[in-house]
Amino acid sequence: MTSENLKSQISNPQSPICNPQSPIYNPQSPIYNPQFFRRRSVQERLWRFLCYALLCGLAVVFAAPFYWSVTASISGLEGVYASPPRLWPEELHFENYRKAMTILPFHLFVFNSFYVCVFCLIGQVFSASLVAYAFARLRWYGRDAWFVVLLSTMMLPAQVTMIPHYEIFRYLGWIDTLKPLIVPSFFGGGAFFIFLMRQFFKTIPVELEEAARLDGCSSFRIFWDIMLPLSTPAVATIAVMSFIGHWQEFMAPLIYLNSFEKYTIAIGLRMFQSIYGSFPHYMLAASNIALIPVLILFFVAQKYFVQGIVLTGIKG
Amino acid sequence: MRSQPERYRFRENLQGYLFASPWLLGFFVFLVGPMIFSVVLSLYRWDGITSFTGNANFVGIDNFHKAFAEDRFFRIALYNTFYYALISVPLGICTSLLLANLLNAKLRGIALFRTIFYLPNVLAGVATIMMWSWLFNPEFGGFNFVLKATGVIPAGDFLISHVPGLKAWFDASGITWPPLWFADEFWAKPAMIIMSLWGAGGSMLIYLAGLQNIPEHLYEVAEIDGAGRIRQFFAITLPMLTPTIFFNLIMSIIGSFQVFSQSYLMTNGGPNNSTLFYVLYLFRKAFQHFEMGYASALAWVLFAIIMFFTLIVLRSSRLWVYYEGEKP
Numbered sequence: 264m265t266s267e268n269l270k271s272q273i274s275n276p277q278s279p280i281c282n283p284q285s286p287i288y289n290p291q292s293p294i295y296n297p298q299f300f301r302r303r304s305v306q307e308r309l310w311r312f313l314c315y316a317l318l319c320g321l322a323v324v325f326a327a328p329f330y331w332s333v334t335a336s337i338s339g340l341e342g343v344y345a346s347p348p349r350l351w352p353e354e355l356h357f358e359n360y361r362k363a364m365t366i367l368p369f370h371l372f373v374f375n376s377f378y379v380c381v382f383c384l385i386g387q388v389f390s391a392s393l394v395a396y397a398f399a400r401l402r403w404y405g406r407d408a409w410f411v412v413l414l415s416t417m418m419l420p421a422q423v424t425m426i427p428h429y430e431i432f433r434y435l436g437w438i439d440t441l442k443p444l445i446v447p448s449f450f451g452g453g454a455f456f457i458f459l460m461r462q463f464f465k466t467i468p469v470e471l472e473e474a475a476r477l478d479g480c481s482s483f484r485i486f487w488d489i490m491l492p493l494s495t496p497a498v499a500t501i502a503v504m505s506f507i508g509h510w511q512e513f514m515a516p517l518i519y520l521n522s523f524e525k526y527t528i529a530i531g532l533r534m535f536q537s538i539y540g541s542f543p544h545y546m547l548a549a550s551n552i553a554l555i556p557v558l559i560l561f562f563v564a565q566k567y568f569v570q571g572i573v574l575t576g577i578k579g
Numbered sequence: 580m581r582s583q584p585e586r587y588r589f590r591e592n593l594q595g596y597l598f599a600s601p602w603l604l605g606f607f608v609f610l611v612g613p614m615i616f617s618v619v620l621s622l623y624r625w626d627g628i629t630s631f632t633g634n635a636n637f638v639g640i641d642n643f644h645k646a647f648a649e650d651r652f653f654r655i656a657l658y659n660t661f662y663y664a665l666i667s668v669p670l671g672i673c674t675s676l677l678l679a680n681l682l683n684a685k686l687r688g689i690a691l692f693r694t695i696f697y698l699p700n701v702l703a704g705v706a707t708i709m710m711w712s713w714l715f716n717p718e719f720g721g722f723n724f725v726l727k728a729t730g731v732i733p734a735g736d737f738l739i740s741h742v743p744g745l746k747a748w749f750d751a752s753g754i755t756w757p758p759l760w761f762a763d764e765f766w767a768k769p770a771m772i773i774m775s776l777w778g779a780g781g782s783m784l785i786y787l788a789g790l791q792n793i794p795e796h797l798y799e800v801a802e803i804d805g806a807g808r809i810r811q812f813f814a815i816t817l818p819m820l821t822p823t824i825f826f827n828l829i830m831s832i833i834g835s836f837q838v839f840s841q842s843y844l845m846t847n848g849g850p851n852n853s854t855l856f857y858v859l860y861l862f863r864k865a866f867q868h869f870e871m872g873y874a875s876a877l878a879w880v881l882f883a884i885i886m887f888f889t890l891i892v893l894r895s896s897r898l899w900v901y902y903e904g905e906k907p
Contacts (some may be wrong), residue, residue, distance in 0.1 A: 266793075269802060287800060289804060292804060292805055293805055294803060294805075311686060313682055313685060313686070314684050315686060316691050317681060318686075321678065322696070324844060325695055325696055325698075326695055327725070328707075328710055328714055329710075331710075331713075332710040347724060348724045349722060361693055393598055394598065394599050394601055397596075397599040398599065401591065401595040401598055401773065402591055402595065403591060403594070403596055403599070403730075404592050406599075409599065410777065412606070416606070416610060417612060418885070418886070419610070419614075419882065420833070420836070420878070420881055422837070422858055422861055422877075422881055422882075423875075423882050424610060425615040426627070426871055426875050426878070428609065429865075430616070430871075447609055449605075450604055450606075451601050451605045457602060480580060482594050482897075492611050513704065513839075514840070514862075515838070517843075518866060532705045534845060536844065543716075543719075546709055546711060547710060547891060550705075550706035550707070551711040552703070553706040554702055557702055557704075558702070561698070561701050567870060
């Protein structure tokens with residue numbers, strides 16, 4: 264804590280704040296009063312208590328929707344439609360989850376989503392890191408100009424290219440297949456991921472690469488055997504972001520998929536809503552099932568995920 | 580004849596372009612090509628199904644003219660989207676700043692709180708939209724239940740019955756109390772904004788990174804000079820955080836103009852078009868009414884709007900963004 268730090272400095276006669284010659288010596292400051300730290304500690308404790316109270320209150324607010332959706336999903340029909348609503352269901356109906364899985368071919372939706380997500384993940388991770396390596400380490404004509412172009416593509420809203428994409432895929436006969444959802448991932452994986460990987464590659468010492476090059480290593484082998492293994496945190500970050508992003512993707516499947524055996528989970532849930540919308544307990548059970556893979560992935564990779572964003576996210 | 584280093588440079592160039600080729604290819608196939616096509620399309624009237632060469636009619640800037648001069652729904656969608664963006668962006672920034680500052684305190688168990696605040700942002704999608712649409716159910720959902728239990732709704736009831744003229748005003752304007760949320764023209768947009776605040780964890784994380792980059796000694800010096808917590812926040816934290824705020828502001832402006840799935844899934848634009856957002860309208864025009872030319876024009880208008888706001892923020896950044904190392 265800052266005040267701990269101060270306390271140790273004020274008791275140290277060598278410290279600049281005790282030296283009248285020092286520019287930060289300020290006899291008017293209350294810290295020279297021996298009462299200061301004692302009084303401060305009460306304030307400090309009050310402040311900490313306030314912080315905790317506010318944090319707990321906000322945590323309850325943020326977690327309450329989940330609580331509500333879980334309890335509603337294990338209520339019976341009359342429990343869901345109770346007025347005033349109940350905080351805890353009178354009888355537990357765990358079979359809601361089994362029913363939600365069976366009244367629509369939910370396993371198909373889950374399978375399709377996994378199929379799309381896994382291929383997109385592979386495509387995005389490999390193409391984004393390959394391109395990022397070119398931007399981070401290789402020297403080629405026009406690289407920096409292309410990098411500016413890459414960054415500026417982030418500003419273009421997806422709606423501008425949405426209609427031409429639809430026409431391209433219609434021309435190729437890919438409507439009502441999963442291909443339009445998967446194939447674009449293999450072309451660089453998006454500016455954001457390339458940027459993230461480039462920033463990470465930049466932090467790896469160049470000496471490693473130079474040594475390998477002296478030993479006759481090709482650029483691809485340097486990339487494959489040195490850069491990628493050293494970038495596990497960044498790779499994990501974009502892998503998790505890619506998977507979650509495609510799992511939650513709504514607009515593209517909505518546009519491209521027509522027959523329900525091709526539906527991904529997001530569109531499956533919408534179909535569920537339009538058929539069983541008046542059975543909120545089934546609806547919420549289905550929604551919660553759709554969240555489980557995301558939850559698992561988040562908690563498994565949380566360390567990398569949060570760090571990856573915090574460390575590489577926005578540094579220029 | 581080429582000299583040795585030149586040939587070497589040629590190889591290096593070739594390698595660079597080869598490594599970057601997936602993106603370069605994608606850039607032309609999925610971005611430049613479609614952009615050109617989209618510009619062309621915005622000048623035509625075309626249903627998107629029949630062949631373009633035979634059935635598209637060139638109409639010039641008619642699509643743009645139609646949007647601004649004739650289309651009532653365009654104006655409604657624009658209004659709704661502005662309403663949503665102008666309120667949800669500042670509120671979202673305040674919420675995530677508050678959360679990040681609380682999380683930056685060195686307290687025990689902070690990692691758990693961070694997870695709780697961040698999780699809604701990760702999980703946001705169709706499933707959580709379904710969840711919220713049930714939460715906002717005025718009679719059986721949790722939201723009004725909590726408002727009633729915490730005294731917000733009774734307080735409102737008290738005000739309405741005791742402040743002279745307020746009841747008449749509520750009756751005349753048709754605004755419901757207790758709020759009917761998605762069943763009420765007035766409350767539907769605030770409900771969407773509340774939902775968006777729930778996802779503030781994403782920008783919170785970026786603020787947290789910004790906060791951790793502020794050197795500790797600034798606070799120490801401020802404390803020696805006797806500055807309190809509040810003063811420290813406004814004199815150190817906020818100015819040092821302006822680059823992060825700037826980044827988040829641009830990102831959230833771009834995001835808020837593209838709001839779509841909430842209104843598509845929960846209200847489908849209703850009641851009485853009060854949640855007809857811009858992208859929802861664009862989607863309808865393209866994939867339900869099959870007016871591909873008009874929808875392309877709408878997409879470019881959206882692009883212009885987003886660009887306009889981004890440029891305003893960019894231009895104004897000189898006035899309020901503080902970069903360390905630059906002279907103020």
